[in-house]
Amino acid sequence: MTLAIATDRLTKDYGARRVVDGLNLRVPTGCVYGFLGRNGAGKSTTIKMLLGMVRPTFGRVELLGHDLAALPPSVRERIAYLAEGQPLYGWMTVAEASRFARAFHPGRWDGRKLDQILDHFEIPGRAKVRRLSNGQRANVALALAIAPDPDLLILDDPTLGLDTVARHDFLLSLIHLVQREGRTILFSSHILADVERVADRIGVLVDGVLRVDCPTDRFKEAVSRVVLEFPGKPPAFPGCAGLVQAWEVGRRLELVVVDFGDDQRRVVESLAPLSWDAASMSLEDAFVAYTRGPRRSLPVFDDGPPEAPSTATSADRGAA
Amino acid sequence: MVPTLVRKELRETLAFVAPALALYLVYVGHLTGMARPLARALAGLLPGLSGMPPDLPFIQGDFNSTLLYIGAALGIALGFRQSAWEPSQRTALYLLHLPLPRRTIVLTKLLTGVGLLLACTLTPIGLYGLWAATPRTHPGPFEWSMTGDALRVWAVLPLVYLGAFASGLRPARWFGSRLLPLAAVALPATAAAVVPWWWSVGLPILALATAALTVFILREAETRDY
Amino acid sequence: MQYEISGASRLPIYRQLVEQVREGIARGDLKPQDQLPSVRQMSRDLVVNPNTVARAYTELEREGLVANRPGRGVFVAEPRADLTKDARRKRLIETIDRLLTEAVNLGFSEEEVARLVAARSRQFHWNTPNSAPK
Numbered sequence: 001m002t003l004a005i006a007t008d009r010l011t012k013d014y015g016a017r018r019v020v021d022g023l024n025l026r027v028p029t030g031c032v033y034g035f036l037g038r039n040g041a042g043k044s045t046t047i048k049m050l051l052g053m054v055r056p057t058f059g060r061v062e063l064l065g066h067d068l069a070a071l072p073p074s075v076r077e078r079i080a081y082l083a084e085g086q087p088l089y090g091w092m093t094v095a096e097a098s099r100f101a102r103a104f105h106p107g108r109w110d111g112r113k114l115d116q117i118l119d120h121f122e123i124p125g126r127a128k129v130r131r132l133s134n135g136q137r138a139n140v141a142l143a144l145a146i147a148p149d150p151d152l153l154i155l156d157d158p159t160l161g162l163d164t165v166a167r168h169d170f171l172l173s174l175i176h177l178v179q180r181e182g183r184t185i186l187f188s189s190h191i192l193a194d195v196e197r198v199a200d201r202i203g204v205l206v207d208g209v210l211r212v213d214c215p216t217d218r219f220k221e222a223v224s225r226v227v228l229e230f231p232g233k234p235p236a237f238p239g240c241a242g243l244v245q246a247w248e249v250g251r252r253l254e255l256v257v258v259d260f261g262d263d264q265r266r267v268v269e270s271l272a273p274l275s276w277d278a279a280s281m282s283l284e285d286a287f288v289a290y291t292r293g294p295r296r297s298l299p300v301f302d303d304g305p306p307e308a309p310s311t312a313t314s315a316d317r318g319a320a
Numbered sequence: 321m322v323p324t325l326v327r328k329e330l331r332e333t334l335a336f337v338a339p340a341l342a343l344y345l346v347y348v349g350h351l352t353g354m355a356r357p358l359a360r361a362l363a364g365l366l367p368g369l370s371g372m373p374p375d376l377p378f379i380q381g382d383f384n385s386t387l388l389y390i391g392a393a394l395g396i397a398l399g400f401r402q403s404a405w406e407p408s409q410r411t412a413l414y415l416l417h418l419p420l421p422r423r424t425i426v427l428t429k430l431l432t433g434v435g436l437l438l439a440c441t442l443t444p445i446g447l448y449g450l451w452a453a454t455p456r457t458h459p460g461p462f463e464w465s466m467t468g469d470a471l472r473v474w475a476v477l478p479l480v481y482l483g484a485f486a487s488g489l490r491p492a493r494w495f496g497s498r499l500l501p502l503a504a505v506a507l508p509a510t511a512a513a514v515v516p517w518w519w520s521v522g523l524p525i526l527a528l529a530t531a532a533l534t535v536f537i538l539r540e541a542e543t544r545d546y
Numbered sequence: 547m548q549y550e551i552s553g554a555s556r557l558p559i560y561r562q563l564v565e566q567v568r569e570g571i572a573r574g575d576l577k578p579q580d581q582l583p584s585v586r587q588m589s590r591d592l593v594v595n596p597n598t599v600a601r602a603y604t605e606l607e608r609e610g611l612v613a614n615r616p617g618r619g620v621f622v623a624e625p626r627a628d629l630t631k632d633a634r635r636k637r638l639i640e641t642i643d644r645l646l647t648e649a650v651n652l653g654f655s656e657e658e659v660a661r662l663v664a665a666r667s668r669q670f671h672w673n674t675p676n677s678a679p680k
Contacts, residue, residue, distance in 0.1 A: 032595055053413055054545040073419040083413035090409075091331070103324035104418045171593050179586060179596055193553025197594045217558035217601075280556045 002065070004029045004152050004184035005050065010059035012045050012208075019045050021208040023059070027186055027201075032178055034199030034216065035188040038291055042208040043188045044084060047156045050186075051081050064152055077105060080150035084157050086141035090130030094118065094140055097129055098147070105148040117143040121169065135166025142173055153177070155187035159194060167194065174198055192284040196220070206291055216283070223286035226255040226264075228273040240267040244290055256289040321420055322428055329432040332405075333398055337440055340394040344444040347386055351377070352451045375460040377452035383444075384470050391441040391477045396502070398433045399484025412546045426541045430485065430534065434478045441477055445470050476513045476526060479505050482533040489540050501536070505529065547575050551592055559594055563602035564609075571611060571622060574671025582612060582620040625673065 005027040012020040020042040027033045037043045048054035050061055052068055061068040066075050088097055102109045118125065121139050123132070132140060138158060145153065158174075159167045171194055177183060178198070189195050195202060195216070202219055204212035212219060223244070228234065234253040237246040242258035253273070257264055260278050268276055281289065346362055349355025351373045374380035406412040416422055445467055452462040483505030487498055508529035512522045547570050551562045570576040582588070585603065589596040603620050606612045613623045649659045 032597075048413075048546065051413075051417060053416065055543055073421065076417070077419040079417075081413070081417045083410055085410055087410040087414045089328070089332075089411060089414075100324060100328065104321050104420065168593060172590065175589055175593055175595070179589070196553055196559060197551070197592075197598075200595060200597055217560060220556075220558050282554050282556055284553070 002029045003027060003062070004031070004064055005033075005154075005186060006062040007050070008060045008062075010046070010049055010061060011057050012042070012049060012054065013057045019208050020049070020056075020205075023205075023208075023210055025203065025210060026213075027184060029184050030182045031184055032174075032198055032200045033184075033186040034195035034202040035186055035205070036192070036195060036202055036212075036287060037188075037205035041205040041291075043205055044156055046205065047154060047186075047188060048083075050154060051079075053083075077108060077148060078151045080145035080148070080153045082138075082141050082145055082153075082155045082158055084160065086138050086158070088129045088137065088141055088144075090128070092129050093126050094123055094129060094132075095125035097140065098125075098144060101144045101147065108148040110147050110149055114143050114147040117173065133166070134161045135163065135169065138162060138166065138170055139173065142170065146177060151183060153183070153185045153187075155185065157188050157190065159189060159191060167191070171198060192282075192287055196283045204287070204291065212290070220283050220286060221280055222259050223290060224257055224260040224278045224280050225285075225289065226257055226260060226268060226276065226278045228253040228255070228268060228271065228276040230271075230273050234273075235271055237271075238267060240264045245292065258290075321418075322424065325420075325425065325428045326432050329402065329429055330436070333401055333433070333436060336394060336397040336401060337436055340390055341440050341443060343390050344440070345447075347390075348444045348447045348451075351381070351383065351448055352457070373458075375458065376466075377448060377458065377460070377462055378466045378470055383448065384473055387441060387444060387470055388473045388477075391437070391473065392480050394440060395437050395477050395481035396484040398437060399481045399486075399502075400488040402429050402433050403485045403488030405488075407546055416546065422542060423538055426538055430482070430537065433481055433485065437477055437481050438474065441474050445474060472513050472518060472522065475523075476509050479509045479512070479526060479529055479533070482530060482537065483509075486533055486537050486540065489537060489544065491544055501533070505533070549588070549592060551594060560598050560602040560605065563588075563599065564605050567602070567606055568611060572670055576622050578622050578624045580622045582622070584619060 003026050005025060007023050007025045010020060010023040010025070011018065023046060025046070035043055035047070045054055049056050050063065050068070052061075052071070063071065063079060064075055066072070089100070092100060098111075098114055102111070117139065121136060123136050123140060127136075129137065129140070142155075142158070159170055162170060174185065174187075175198065178185065187198075199216050201214065202212065202216050203210055204219075214222075230251050230253065232251065234248050234251065237243075237253060237255065239246075240257065241263055242260070244256040244258060246253065246255045248254075253271075255268075257278075280286075346355060346359055350359030353373065378384070406415055415425060418425065449462075449464065449467050451457055452466075453464070480502075483502040486501035490498060490501060508525050512526040512529070515521045515525075549563065549566050551559050555562055557565070567576065567582070576582075582603070583591065585596050585599045588594075588599045592599075603612065603614065607614055607620075611623055612620050614620050646659070654662075
């Protein structure tokens with residue numbers, strides 16, 4: 001398995017604040033990677049470090065097998081980058097913007113594909129970039145980014161500020177992109193349903209640390225909510241492997257657990273509740289529960305077998 | 321690729337260059353008597369536009385200071401427009417990802433800016449000089465060597481531009497310390513413009529300060545966060 | 547046959563697709579030899595990653611519900627005869643038990659459940675009576 005993106009202990013401090021902490025991000029070639037995290041978790045800073053726009057305090061980045069610090073222009077040309085808000089020069093017309101971009105990719109430019117996309121979204125070439133709607137601008141920026149047929153695309157929150165229809169269109173463009181074999185995409189997003197549709201793998205950044213890095217389905221299947229009913233005030237939960245959060249609601253005890261299995265079942269049954277039930281959650285609920293948990297002790301996901309969660313968090317419990 | 325970048329910089333700085341050039345032309349029009357009514361109408365705009373033009377071109381009158389004020393204003397405007405604007409609009413993230421070395425991109429900006437500034441400020445010197453060199457246009461004598469001081473101002477202006485560029489590029493906690501590079505060029509710029517020994521002292525000071533600022537700008541562009 | 551996926555669902559997308567195809571076969575919306583949309587087509591129609599669709603098809607193939615004919619596409623398989631009647635019966639009983647457990651927990655009476663099952667089963671496409679388990 002070759003890696004399109006590999007970082008080694010990537011770290012960024014702003015003053016005394018550590019924004020990204022020892023990130024070892026590994027994105028295999030051909031993968032669509034959804035990069036998640038709450039606002040301020042360090043997603044944008046990480047993406048900027050991947051492209052050399054922010055200088056890491058420590059650590060290194062490799063893109064398409066080349067060290068970022070010595071990335072030759074011929075490799076940079078194979079990497080497309082859409083920064084947050086899809087910045088383009090507002091004073092240019094769409095046609096001027098595409099002529100401008102084409103000048104930097106001689107020999108790789110696929111003008112036909114670009115025109116197809118612009119036609120499809122009915123964006124006239126003489127429209128000023130400044131006057132485009134958010135959705136149109138996002139599609140123009142994506143079309144310009146893919147015209148040189150990149151092998152790696154890095155998109156920083158590409159659907160931010162788009163309405164439902166524009167988001168759908170944008171995702172469809174992404175799906176078209178994925179259909180070319182061997183193309184790697186990393187994108188950050190706030191909209192979990194989009195991520196689930198498009199991403200093969202997800203990474204969740206919590207306070208600058210990569211807490212989850214696994215196939216999308218696995219994350220969804222692994223995080224469960226367990227509800228225990230008691231006749232009176234519930235007893236304190238003794239903790240179990242994979243516990244993210246535990247809190248009391250009246251006579252109920254609610255838990256969020258990663259990889260709920262036989263061990264956890266025994267702990268639950270030892271409390272002798274009236275009844276109990278474990279259910280998986282939607283990606284959005286799983287993400288919310290997971291990123292709200294006690295931060296220092298979140299169980300770290302990886303590709304490991306479900307019966308061997310990597311971190312035990314016996315003593316930590318969320319606030320009631 | 322570089323010509324495309326140059327065209328983009330020219331287009332983006334047009335809004336500053338055009339008014340500066342227009343002011344220069346009105347001023348020269350006033351000095352040469354070719355656009356006196358227009359100059360009189362705009363007298364409030366520039367101090368040099370009132371009163372009678374001097375008999376001795378360049379030596380008498382306020383040509384050099386007018387050249388300096390407009391030129392310095394243009395240099396500062398260009399410097400900030402070409403450095404601070406793109407990071408503030410995030411287009412820097414687009415620009416710097418183009419498959420060109422970052423050094424090439426920044427040097428293209430600098431050379432375009434310096435070129436524009438020099439061309440724009442040379443225009444009034446050239447036009448005024450040509451007029452003065454034409455016989456029977458004015459009572460006094462004229463030698464091209466009389467443009468010496470004006471040319472010194474002209475040569476020093478790029479330093480002001482580089483100072484502004486460096487200020488615009490350098491992220492700083494507060495505005496005052498951000499202006500540090502621009503304030504720092506005042507000393508070498510003044511020295512280069514006024515010390516009597518141009519070739520042995522003025523020019524070397526100018527060259528050294530220019531080189532130092534260029535190195536600073538390239539390093540800052542390479543290491544700062546966008 | 548219309549497919550749709552929901553982000554609010556607790557099931558992963560590939561499972562949602564698997565369930566819909568299964569249900570389509572059981573209701574008779576999909577008949578043996580019917581062709582399913584290609585991975586490419588399905589991925590565009592639903593706006594989901596093609597790998598997810600491929601995973602669903604692999605899963606369905608593993609269960610013997612569809613057959614992949616390389617170069618031609620994915621087709622609904624003939625009803626399976628590879629499991630013995632006993633094995634099929636055992637599998638169905640497991641599912642019925644799960645259903646009954648849920649019904650008891652939700653507080654339904656036996657008659658209510660029987661009525662519901664009868665009503666729902668009218669919406670499905672059944673094999674001929676003599677092939678049903680005795």
